Amino acid sequence: MAAGEPLGPRADVARPSPGPWALEVEGLVKSYGSTPALRGVSFAVPAGSIVGLLGPNGAGKSTVMKAIVGVLRPDGGRLRILGTDFRTDPLELKHRVGYVPESPALYEFLTGAEYLDFVSDLYGLPAALRAHRIGTFLDALELRGHENSLISGYSNGMKQKIALTAALLHRPRLLILDEALNGLDPRAARIVKELLAKLTREEGIGVLFSTHVLDIAEAVCDRVVILYRGVVVAEGTAAELKRRSGTPNSGLEEAFLALTGGDSLREVVAALLR
Amino acid sequence: MGWLHRIYRIAGVLVASQLRTGRTGSDPNSFFGRGISLVVYNVVGFLLAYGAVASILRSPGAAVFLDPAASTALVLPLVPAIALGAVLVAGVLFELSNSPRFSSSDSINWLPVLPEEYVLASALAIAYSYSITLALTLGASLALALAAGAFGPFLLAALLGAVGLLLGGLLLEMLRAVSQHAASALGGRSGRFTLFARAAAILAVGVLFVFLFNPVLFLALLRSAGTVDAVSTDLPFLWSTRALSAAIAGAWDEVGLFVAGQLAVVFLIGYAAAELRARYWYPTPSEIRLSAHVFGRRHAVLAFLGFRPEEAAVVSKDLRGMVRRREMVPLLIVPIVFGLFGVLGLESQGTGGLGVFTTTVWVAWISGFFGLLLATTSIGQERRAFQNLYAAPLSAGNLFRAKAGSVGLLAGAYAVVTSALMAARFGFDPELAIGLAIVALTAVFEGTVLGLAFATRYSDFQDRPRPQYLRPSAMLGAMGLGFLLLFGTIAPLAFWLTNPGYGAGSLPLLVAGIGLAVVVLGAGGMSARTGMEQLLREIPF
Numbered sequence: 001m002a003a004g005e006p007l008g009p010r011a012d013v014a015r016p017s018p019g020p021w022a023l024e025v026e027g028l029v030k031s032y033g034s035t036p037a038l039r040g041v042s043f044a045v046p047a048g049s050i051v052g053l054l055g056p057n058g059a060g061k062s063t064v065m066k067a068i069v070g071v072l073r074p075d076g077g078r079l080r081i082l083g084t085d086f087r088t089d090p091l092e093l094k095h096r097v098g099y100v101p102e103s104p105a106l107y108e109f110l111t112g113a114e115y116l117d118f119v120s121d122l123y124g125l126p127a128a129l130r131a132h133r134i135g136t137f138l139d140a141l142e143l144r145g146h147e148n149s150l151i152s153g154y155s156n157g158m159k160q161k162i163a164l165t166a167a168l169l170h171r172p173r174l175l176i177l178d179e180a181l182n183g184l185d186p187r188a189a190r191i192v193k194e195l196l197a198k199l200t201r202e203e204g205i206g207v208l209f210s211t212h213v214l215d216i217a218e219a220v221c222d223r224v225v226i227l228y229r230g231v232v233v234a235e236g237t238a239a240e241l242k243r244r245s246g247t248p249n250s251g252l253e254e255a256f257l258a259l260t261g262g263d264s265l266r267e268v269v270a271a272l273l274r
Numbered sequence: 275m276g277w278l279h280r281i282y283r284i285a286g287v288l289v290a291s292q293l294r295t296g297r298t299g300s301d302p303n304s305f306f307g308r309g310i311s312l313v314v315y316n317v318v319g320f321l322l323a324y325g326a327v328a329s330i331l332r333s334p335g336a337a338v339f340l341d342p343a344a345s346t347a348l349v350l351p352l353v354p355a356i357a358l359g360a361v362l363v364a365g366v367l368f369e370l371s372n373s374p375r376f377s378s379s380d381s382i383n384w385l386p387v388l389p390e391e392y393v394l395a396s397a398l399a400i401a402y403s404y405s406i407t408l409a410l411t412l413g414a415s416l417a418l419a420l421a422a423g424a425f426g427p428f429l430l431a432a433l434l435g436a437v438g439l440l441l442g443g444l445l446l447e448m449l450r451a452v453s454q455h456a457a458s459a460l461g462g463r464s465g466r467f468t469l470f471a472r473a474a475a476i477l478a479v480g481v482l483f484v485f486l487f488n489p490v491l492f493l494a495l496l497r498s499a500g501t502v503d504a505v506s507t508d509l510p511f512l513w514s515t516r517a518l519s520a521a522i523a524g525a526w527d528e529v530g531l532f533v534a535g536q537l538a539v540v541f542l543i544g545y546a547a548a549e550l551r552a553r554y555w556y557p558t559p560s561e562i563r564l565s566a567h568v569f570g571r572r573h574a575v576l577a578f579l580g581f582r583p584e585e586a587a588v589v590s591k592d593l594r595g596m597v598r599r600r601e602m603v604p605l606l607i608v609p610i611v612f613g614l615f616g617v618l619g620l621e622s623q624g625t626g627g628l629g630v631f632t633t634t635v636w637v638a639w640i641s642g643f644f645g646l647l648l649a650t651t652s653i654g655q656e657r658r659a660f661q662n663l664y665a666a667p668l669s670a671g672n673l674f675r676a677k678a679g680s681v682g683l684l685a686g687a688y689a690v691v692t693s694a695l696m697a698a699r700f701g702f703d704p705e706l707a708i709g710l711a712i713v714a715l716t717a718v719f720e721g722t723v724l725g726l727a728f729a730t731r732y733s734d735f736q737d738r739p740r741p742q743y744l745r746p747s748a749m750l751g752a753m754g755l756g757f758l759l760l761f762g763t764i765a766p767l768a769f770w771l772t773n774p775g776y777g778a779g780s781l782p783l784l785v786a787g788i789g790l791a792v793v794v795l796g797a798g799g800m801s802a803r804t805g806m807e808q809l810l811r812e813i814p815f
Binding site for chain 1: 563564565566567569570571572583584586587588590591594595598599657658659660661662664665666667668669811812813
């Protein structure tokens with residue numbers, strides 16, 4: 001363990017001013033067979049902010065996100081989305097949530113335009129509005145000209161752009177982005193980052209954002225939650241986490257490694273070279 | 275012997291892929307996830323089939339209607355043909371379902387494996403996976419052969435049956451490569467016509483393949499024309515049959531000739547399959563562009579049929595997928611082949627009472643089977659894109675109606691068109707033609723709800739290397755139950771259709787048929803709806 005404060009959820013870390021929460025996760029528990037994936041995960045996403053969910057592979061980030069959007073059924077705990085328990089009216093809440101999964105599996109036999117039209121149908125978007133919004137996204141993400149080709153012919157980055165567009169078309173109040181910037185070119189990544197910042201600041205939506213690229217997390221997220229082996233081990237702003245981990249002058253990566261047991265890295269590399 | 279080990283390892287992986295289909299939550303090392311479990315299934319199947327036929331032979335009075343020697347002479351030569359036919363039909367339905375998205379990125383393509391090694395391994399895996407058909411056939415044949423004192427020919431039938439399975443696997447590998455090429459041939463073109471042309475090309479290749487190389491269908495057609503012996507000598511894939519006929523007759527020099535010929539055919543087919551694999555394994559990337567899209571176009575026909583907009587969106591997507599997805603097109607092959615077989619094979623029944631009965635049973639059963647087949651695969655064919663529907667605001671009821679709708683529309687159209695064609699060909703009067711279509715549509719609806727009841731519980735969402743749409747055991751269960759229930763409904767209705775004027779005498783048949791249909795539709799529909807609710811509680815992958 002690196003120098004710094006002990007691991008574990010901290011009640012004393014100052015949360016942002018209590019306002020309407022976009023998402024409240026309390027004591028979330030989930031197991032796959034006999035393997036525990038989440039062991040009492042609690043955190044919250046205030047409306048109008050971006051919260052980063054960080055953690056090493058297998059920490060449970062995607063499981064948390066899937067439980068939030070109703071793809072997985074948690075074994076225990078409570079989920080409140082926009083102030084409403086998820087179980088109260090899941091269909092109505094799904095109308096207000098956007099989700100980009102870790103590996104977007106799109107219908108590859110549809111064209112990009114047909115896929116976005118299909119998603120718009122599911123969300124009940126009026127025809128004129130969807131044409132306008134889809135057109136705007138196609139232009140902004142440089143997909144114009146490709147929209148009538150089959151998705152099977154798209155690159156991974158183009159598929160990611162389509163998945164992002166699909167998640168944003170219906171103007172959700174809560175966005176769940178699981179590694180959503182993976183594969184995007186720098187221009188598109190910048191556009192998405194600025195779009196998220198604008199959507200949170202001006203429209204007050206809440207964003208839960210997972211990534212392995214800690215520079216992006218530091219640049220984009222108002223707060224960061226670090227998940228390790230199914231438990232929240234740290235929560236706060238990037239500056240707070242760096243201070244707690246005893247690496248105040250380093251990047252978030254050092255803090256992340258310190259908080260998730262990365263202090264043995266040199267020994268691991270040495271063993272690999274032996 | 276490195277190549278032998280590689281073939282063994284690849285075949286093992288492919289068999290494991292099939293056995294572990296849909297078992298994401300269970301222990302992959304359990305007995306049922308290992309290849310050895312198939313040996314147990316085969317032994318059990320063999321013993322059950324043997325026991326069933328042996329008990330019939332031992333029953334009092336069996337000698338009156340069952341002559342072991344004549345039955346052996348009839349059944350034993352067909353053993354390799356049945357094995358080959360079963361592998362071809364099942365293989366076309368379930369073995370060509372790998373998405374072209376993964377055809378080029380399968381690890382087998384960049385690992386140091388020769389095309390010949392892969393083709394042989396894949397054919398062996400297919401042969402082993404479907405060996406239960408041979409075990410059942412051999413079990414039944416052994417009882418007859420022992421009674422007829424033909425144990426020697428039985429052993430030869432077992433050997434040639436295994437050769438038939440392998441031949442089926444090799445032919446499927448050929449079909450896999452050729453259909454891949456057919457799918458790629460129009461790459462780079464644009465427009466909807468290209469998509470239809472591509473689907474039609476794959477369909478044509480598949481239909482031709484199954485029709486040409488399926489000896490069960492071929493023999494049935496030849497038998498109806500009374501030319502089996504004359505033609506079987508000239509057809510290489512029937513040489514096993516010819517060899518077994520010669521063995522039963524004691525003409526062992528002919529046996530040697532035809533067995534050697536059959537083995538040479540297997541070698542040649544294997545060589546051709548490896549060549550085709552080497553040439554066409556890499557599909558041309560799909561570059562098809564469609565004309566400009568009009569957003570928010572209303573699904574007027576689907577709305578007229580009562581679908582809500584979100585349901586219509588799913589139905590429309592599914593119908594597009596049937597034409598555009600290469601791996602879905604094979605599902606259309608078998609109903610078309612059976613439809614053609616019906617048109618050609620039923621002619622000899624004439625247009626009298628028997629003709630009406632057999633035509634109705636055939637058309638309705640194939641239509642119901644088509645609905646059952648599409649429904650059982652309708653959830654699994656979503657693959658991992660199914661997560662789109664989880665995150666979307668769709669209820670279990672929405673999804674049930676959408677899936678039933680897309681299957682019902684496609685299979686229903688098939689039922690109506692086939693009924694019309696058959697009615698026209700056999701000169702049915704309009705009332706009879708409408709009756710035929712109603713019975714066929716009833717079968718479609720039954721097949722649809724039964725299939726969805728299974729699909730919502732046992733679908734397979736894996737992408738590779740040998741994806742199935744439904745777990746194989748569930749598929750067997752669905753087909754078995756579907757066969758019984760469909761036949762239970764269709765037979766009395768067909769009989770009533772043959773003799774509607776019997777008055778009170780035929781009324782019980784009509785009531786029985788309709789009653790069973792109502793029960794199946796009600797129970798199946800409820801089961802499918804409940805299954806959909808369970809499915810939507812948590813994503814199964």
